[in-house]
Amino acid sequence: HYFIQSNLRIMDRFLATLNKLQDVFTTAGVSSKEIDLPQIVVVGSQSTGKSSVLENIAKQNFLPRGMGIVTRRPLVLQMIQAATKKSIGGQVYDTWAQFLHQGDVCYTNMESIQQEIIDDTNRKCGSNKGISDDPIHLKLYSTRIPSLTLVDLPGLTKIPVGDQPSDIDQRIERLVRSYIVKENSIILAVSAGNVDIANSDSLKLAREVDPTGSRTIAVITKCDLMECNDETSAVLNGTSVDVKLGLIGVINRNNKQLEEKTPIEKILAIEDDFFLGHFPGLADRMGTEYLTSQLCDILISHLKTCLPMLADRINEQQAHHREILKDIGEEPTDPNQAMITLLSHFVDSLAKSMEGKYTYTVLRPDPNPPKQFSEPEQKQEPLLIPELTSAGAELFNVFQDECTSKLSKIPADKNLKNLKKVIRSTSGVQPALFIPDGVFNTLITKQLDMFDKPSEHAITKSHQCIAEAIDMVAAKAMMRYPKLEREVVNISKDFLSKQSREAKEFVAEYLEVEKSYINTNHPEFIERYQVAAALFAENNEDEEKQKVKENPEHMTPKLTYTKPTTKESALDKLMTKFERGEDASSEERANKEAELMEKLLIHYFCIVRAHLVDMVPKIVMKFFVRKLATQLNSILIKSLYTDEKIRDLVQESDRVTRRRKASAKMMKVLLEAEKLVSDIAVGRNVE
Numbered sequence: 001h002y003f004i005q006s007n008l009r010i011m012d013r014f015l016a017t018l019n020k021l022q023d024v025f026t027t028a029g030v031s032s033k034e035i036d037l038p039q040i041v042v043v044g045s046q047s048t049g050k051s052s053v054l055e056n057i058a059k060q061n062f063l064p065r066g067m068g069i070v071t072r073r074p075l076v077l078q079m080i081q082a083a084t085k086k087s088i089g090g091q092v093y094d095t096w097a098q099f100l101h102q103g104d105v106c107y108t109n110m111e112s113i114q115q116e117i118i119d120d121t122n123r124k125c126g127s128n129k130g131i132s133d134d135p136i137h138l139k140l141y142s143t144r145i146p147s148l149t150l151v152d153l154p155g156l157t158k159i160p161v162g163d164q165p166s167d168i169d170q171r172i173e174r175l176v177r178s179y180i181v182k183e184n185s186i187i188l189a190v191s192a193g194n195v196d197i198a199n200s201d202s203l204k205l206a207r208e209v210d211p212t213g214s215r216t217i218a219v220i221t222k223c224d225l226m227e228c229n230d231e232t233s234a235v236l237n238g239t240s241v242d243v244k245l246g247l248i249g250v251i252n253r254n255n256k257q258l259e260e261k262t263p264i265e266k267i268l269a270i271e272d273d274f275f276l277g278h279f280p281g282l283a284d285r286m287g288t289e290y291l292t293s294q295l296c297d298i299l300i301s302h303l304k305t306c307l308p309m310l311a312d313r314i315n316e317q318q319a320h321h322r323e324i325l326k327d328i329g330e331e332p333t334d335p336n337q338a339m340i341t342l343l344s345h346f347v348d349s350l351a352k353s354m355e356g357k358y359t360y361t362v363l364r365p366d367p368n369p370p371k372q373f374s375e376p377e378q379k380q381e382p383l384l385i386p387e388l389t390s391a392g393a394e395l396f397n398v399f400q401d402e403c404t405s406k407l408s409k410i411p412a413d414k415n416l417k418n419l420k421k422v423i424r425s426t427s428g429v430q431p432a433l434f435i436p437d438g439v440f441n442t443l444i445t446k447q448l449d450m451f452d453k454p455s456e457h458a459i460t461k462s463h464q465c466i467a468e469a470i471d472m473v474a475a476k477a478m479m480r481y482p483k484l485e486r487e488v489v490n491i492s493k494d495f496l497s498k499q500s501r502e503a504k505e506f507v508a509e510y511l512e513v514e515k516s517y518i519n520t521n522h523p524e525f526i527e528r529y530q531v532a533a534a535l536f537a538e539n540n541e542d543e544e545k546q547k548v549k550e551n552p553e554h555m556t557p558k559l560t561y562t563k564p565t566t567k568e569s570a571l572d573k574l575m576t577k578f579e580r581g582e583d584a585s586s587e588e589r590a591n592k593e594a595e596l597m598e599k600l601l602i603h604y605f606c607i608v609r610a611h612l613v614d615m616v617p618k619i620v621m622k623f624f625v626r627k628l629a630t631q632l633n634s635i636l637i638k639s640l641y642t643d644e645k646i647r648d649l650v651q652e653s654d655r656v657t658r659r660r661k662a663s664a665k666m667m668k669v670l671l672e673a674e675k676l677v678s679d680i681a682v683g684r685n686v687e
């Protein structure tokens with residue numbers, strides 16, 4: 001007996017905590033579905049007597065009545081057993097009520113409660129019979145009721161009335177499903193006794209979400225209107241309905257009893273007499289009192305079953321709100337120190353993001369969006385998905401796309417047409433012994449001009465990438481101070497723009513340096529130059545031998561030529577061929593000169609391009625990343641650290657203050673709930 005009483009006390013405390021959780025969720029604007037609290041949900045069609053069932057359990061007439069849809073919002077009825085009566089305005093009451101949306105305002109008149117339910121429903125839904133999923137929370141205190149929480153939902157309907165939308169039946173069904181589909185919900189399916197139970201909408205819907213009937217209890221109303229025969233006995237016996245939690249019959253007040261306001265206690269006595277007289281073999285398992293007792297037992301048993309899952313949900317929510325409080329931080333006591341800390345944290349976080357150690361979330365178009373079917377002329381909006389990234393990762397992508405990819409793909413042979421004509425036009429009357437330097441310099445300079453815009457674009461893309469990182473890091477690091485966030489972002493971006501201009505000027509100057517001196521003595525270039533010259537000389541020598549073979553008189557007179565004592569280079573060999581009098585005007589020679597010129601231009605172009613691909617990321621790192629890391633903090637402090645600006649900028653937004661209070665309040669309730677869950681678990685083991 002001691003353990004049973006102890007467990008019941010623990011259960012009362014636990015139900016009180018569950019009610020408090022419901023209140024906190026609603027007040028904080030958070031859905032209680034996040035924890036999926038165990039609850040009993042009342043489902044039934046219109047005019048089946050749902051309201052009478054609830055009022056009989058609560059022993060009070062407090063629900064609105066009328067034709068059509070009367071319950072248009074979920075009503076969370078928290079019945080709380082009061083230990084003592086309450087003194088209000090000098091009078092003592094054994095029953096009183098409070099609405100969550102009205103705070104501590106107490107109602108002692110049941111008709112006033114009815115009117116407030118109607119008024120608050122109209123405020124949310126309008127007066128046109130529309131529905132809403134925003135619940136009304138009503139606490140009903142009484143010394144004559146057990147502690148029990150029930151959720152009354154709008155009645156299922158098929159035909160719209162008044163100004164209701166044509167799909168009102170589907171809307172109500174979706175609302176009902178959203179409650180009963182949860183595994184922690186007990187379904188109280190109400191059906192009228194004067195209608196074939198096989199056509200019961202509530203039982204049909206319950207079977208869809210609870211096929212085994214393991215969490216469904218059926219209630220048959222208006223049993224006094226049923227014929228007393230074997231078929232009725234079979235229905236009340238539960239043999240025709242597969243619900244594991246039982247089937248209970250009750251009777252409702254008739255219109256005369258409602259008009260005369262017959263006390264519910266008297267109605268319950270009439271109900272007991274009815275079942276004893278008409279169904280004596282079932283009387284001990286019928287009636288509102290038995291239904292109330294069963295609901296309490298079912299809820300307590302269900303709570304014990306749900307304990308592990310509920311404990312996990314509570315722990316998850318604790319971790320969630322603990323993280324919120326950590327991100328928000330405590331309310332600052334020293335604004336000056338808070339300013340220094342915030343600015344340092346922002347700059348440090350930005351630097352870490354460049355290193356990939358500080359991440360943020362961005363929305364990107366889905367690379368594999370689901371196939372959508374629409375009219376051909378309709379443009380589909382891209383589906384955006386969240387992606388975790390960092391400034392370093394984004395900057396690396398820019399280096400890959402703009403430098404490694406785009407700069408490297410600039411064609412080296414672009415604009416190299418008609419080289420033979422260009423060479424001839426620059427040779428003058430006296431043909432050049434070899435490729436004219438002026439031609440090569442002019443052509444390669446024009447080729448290098450192709451780097452100007454792509455390299456500038458790479459700097460611009462890097463600028464945009466880091467600007468986005470500034471937005472993201474500032475939003476995360478200074479979410480508590482929106483004014484300070486705006487100032488920090490503006491100053492940081494101004495500094496970034498200045499660095500961007502300097503970086504572009506540096507790249508442009510670097511390219512001008514490359515164009516100002518064409519270094520044909522570059523080790524990589526001279527090696528290729530000599531190889532190409534050797535090939536050119538060998539080809540000319542083969543042509544000369546062929547001409548002599550065909551015409552011996554074609555033999556070119558020998559000129560005086562002193563070979564160097566050192567090993568003759570490929571270029572020297574080629575020059576020797578020219579001095580021997582090769583026909584420089586021949587078409588074959590001109591083609592080979594143009595071919596050699598093209599190869600050398602391409603090779604020199606590739607050398608400069610490789611240097612530029614390597615240079616641009618280094619310029620970005622120097623002018624953007626390093627300057628931000630070393631200079632931004634001092635710039636921000638110099639611009640913002642004044643008494644006037646500190647007072648104005650280091651002010652939390654109202655939203656942040658409310659969020660901190662809501663999470664702190666939630667943590668307090670969750671910790672209490674965690675302790676009670678632990679107490680109940682211990683009590684269950686003892687039992």
